[in-house]
Amino acid sequence: xxxxxDVTRAELLERALDLFxxxxxxxxxxxxxxxxxxxxxxxxxxxxxxxxxxLEALMRTRLGALHDALAAASARHAxxxxxxxxxxxxxxxxxAAERSLYRLYLTLWFAPVRSxxxxxxxxxxxxxxxxxxxxxxxxxxxxxxxxxxxxxxxAAFLGLVNNHIGxxxxxxxxxxxxxxxxxxxxxxxGVAPRPDPAAPPRRRRxxxxxxxx
Amino acid sequence: xxxxxDVTRAELLERALDLFxxxxxxxxxxxxxxxxxxxxxxxxxxxxxxxxxxLEALMRTRLGALHDALAAASARHAxxxxxxxxxxxxxxxxxAAERSLYRLYLTLWFAPVRSxxxxxxxxxxxxxxxxxxxxxxxxxxxxxxxxxxxxxxxAAFLGLVNNHIGxxxxxxxxxxxxxxxxxxxxxxxGVAPRPDPAAPPRRRRxxxxxxxx
DNA sequence: GACGAAATATACCGATCGGTATAGAAAGCG
DNA sequence: CGCTTTCTATACCGATCGGTATATTTCGTC
Numbered sequence: 001x002x003x004x005x006d007v008t009r010a011e012l013l014e015r016a017l018d019l020f021x022x023x024x025x026x027x028x029x030x031x032x033x034x035x036x037x038x039x040x041x042x043x044x045x046x047x048x049x050x051x052x053x054x055l056e057a058l059m060r061t062r063l064g065a066l067h068d069a070l071a072a073a074s075a076r077h078a079x080x081x082x083x084x085x086x087x088x089x090x091x092x093x094x095x096a097a098e099r100s101l102y103r104l105y106l107t108l109w110f111a112p113v114r115s116x117x118x119x120x121x122x123x124x125x126x127x128x129x130x131x132x133x134x135x136x137x138x139x140x141x142x143x144x145x146x147x148x149x150x151x152x153x154x155a156a157f158l159g160l161v162n163n164h165i166g167x168x169x170x171x172x173x174x175x176x177x178x179x180x181x182x183x184x185x186x187x188x189x190g191v192a193p194r195p196d197p198a199a200p201p202r203r204r205r206x207x208x209x210x211x212x213x
Numbered sequence: 214x215x216x217x218x219d220v221t222r223a224e225l226l227e228r229a230l231d232l233f234x235x236x237x238x239x240x241x242x243x244x245x246x247x248x249x250x251x252x253x254x255x256x257x258x259x260x261x262x263x264x265x266x267x268l269e270a271l272m273r274t275r276l277g278a279l280h281d282a283l284a285a286a287s288a289r290h291a292x293x294x295x296x297x298x299x300x301x302x303x304x305x306x307x308x309a310a311e312r313s314l315y316r317l318y319l320t321l322w323f324a325p326v327r328s329x330x331x332x333x334x335x336x337x338x339x340x341x342x343x344x345x346x347x348x349x350x351x352x353x354x355x356x357x358x359x360x361x362x363x364x365x366x367x368a369a370f371l372g373l374v375n376n377h378i379g380x381x382x383x384x385x386x387x388x389x390x391x392x393x394x395x396x397x398x399x400x401x402x403g404v405a406p407r408p409d410p411a412a413p414p415r416r417r418r419x420x421x422x423x424x425x426x
Numbered sequence: 427g428a429c430g431a432a433a434t435a436t437a438c439c440g441a442t443c444g445g446t447a448t449a450g451a452a453a454g455c456g
Numbered sequence: 457c458g459c460t461t462t463c464t465a466t467a468c469c470g471a472t473c474g475g476t477a478t479a480t481t482t483c484g485t486c
Contacts, residue, residue, distance in 0.1 A: 221433085221434090252434075252435090253434070253435055253436080254435095255433090255434065255435065255436090256433070256434055256435080259432085259433065259434075260433090
C-alpha cells in the first residue's frame with residue numbers, strides 16, 4: 001500500500017521531472033522543486049540525498065521500462081527490417097507515454113560532456129546504445145555487407161529515431177506505429193522514391209525511376 | 214589594427230566558448246569566464262552587457278560563416294544528391310574548423326525549450342533549418358514524390374548530418390568529404406545493400422556504405 | 427601637454443545556489 | 457502506554473550566482 005511518504009517521494013520525482021525537462025537540470029534549483037512538490041528541502045534530501053541523487057532515481061526508476069521494451073523488440077525478429085521497425089515502434093511508444101522523461105533524456109544525450117546531468121545519464125545512454133548496436137552486430141553476421149559497422153549504423157539509426165521523437169515532442173509530428181515502420185524503411189532504403197522491395201512487385205523491370213541514363 | 218580592447222573582447226569570447234561547450238551555458242559562471250580570460254567582471258559587462266549578450270555575440274560573430282557556406286552549397290547543384298553532399302560537406306568542414314562552437318551549437322539544438330541558452334540559439338537554428346528546408350522544397354517541385362514533405366525531410370537529413378558530427382566531436386569518427394558524400398547517399402538510398410540506381414551497373418562486392426564517387 | 431572618451435579594476439549588491447544541524451511530529455510496535 | 461524509527465520543518469551555513477556603482481587607468485586627438 002502507498003504510505004504517505006511514498007506519495008511524497010513520487011511527487012518529488014514527478015515535479016523534478018517536469019522542471020528538469022522544461023528548464024534543464026542546471027536551470028532548476030532544489031528549492032524550486034521542493035516548492036512545486038509542496039515539501040521542504042530536508043525532505044528532499046532525506047529521500048534522495050542530493051540533487052544528483054534525485055536525477056539518478058528518476059532515471060533508474062523509469063528508464064528500465066524503455067530498456068526492457070527495446071530488449072523485447074530486438075529479440076523477436078529474424079529480419080533486420082522488422083526488427084528495426086519494432087525497435088522504432090517500442091521507442092516511439094515509450095516516448096509518447098513518457099514525454100517529459102524522454103525530452104529530458106534527449107537533451108541529456110547531447111548535453112555538454114562535463115556537465116553533471118550528462119554524467120548521470122551516461123550509463124543509461126550507453127546501455128541504450130549497446131542494445132541497438134547488438135542488433136546491428138547480429139545483422140552483420142547474417143549479412144556480410146553490414147559487418148563491421150555496427151557502431152556507425154546504430155548511431156545513425158538512433159539519430160533518426162530520436163530525431164523523429166524530438167520533432168514529435170515539439171508537436172511537429174505525431175508518433176505512430178506507421179511512422180515507426182517508415183522510419184525503419186527510410187533508414188534501410190532511403191528517402192528517394194524507389195520501388196519498395198517489401199511491397200508487391202509493381203511490374204517495374206529494368207527501368208530505373210528517375211535518372212536519365 | 215588590433216587595439217588592446219579587441220584582444221580582450223576576442224579572448225573573452227574564446228574562453229567563454231570553451232567553457233560553455235564543455236560545461237554548458239548554465240554550468241559556467243561569469244566569474245569563471247573572467248578568470249579564464251584574465252579580466253574582471255566589469256570588463257565583461259562593459260563589452261557584452263550580460264551573460265546572455267556574451268552568448269549572442271558568440272553566435273552572431275561566428276555562425277554567419279556556417280550559414281553563408283550552406284547557402285553557397287545549396288545554390289550550385291541541380292540534382293538533389295549533389296546538393297545534399299555539398300551541404301553535408303560544408304557542414305562537416307565548418308564543424309571541423311569550429312569544434313567547440315559546433316559542439317555548443319549542437320547541445321543547444323536539443324536544449325530544454327525554456328532555457329535561456331536555447332532562446333538565444335533559436336533564431337540561428339531556425340535560419341539553419343530554413344536553409345535546408347528550402348532545398349527540399351525545391352526538390353519537391355522537381356520531383357513530385359518528394360513534394361509536401363520538406364519539413365520532415367529537412368529534419369531527417371539534418372539529424373543524420375548532426376549525428377555524424379556529434380560522433381566525430383567525440384572522436385568516434387573523422388569528418389571527411391567522403392563521409393559527407395556517404396551521408397547524403399545513405400539519406401537518399403538507405404544503408405541496405407542494394408544496387409545503386411545512379412551508378413553504372415557493376416558487380417557489388419559487399420561495399421555498401423562506401424560509395425562516395 | 428590637456429582633455430574627453432573608452433577601458434579596466436576595487437569593492438560591493440541582493441538573491442539564490444546546494445546542502446545541513448537540530449528538533450519536533452508521525453507512525454509502527456511491544 | 458512507551459519506545460524506536462521514519463519522516464518532515466525551522467532556521468541556518470558558506471559559496472556562488474548575475475550584475476553594478478564608483479573610481480582609476482589608458483589612449484587617441486587636439
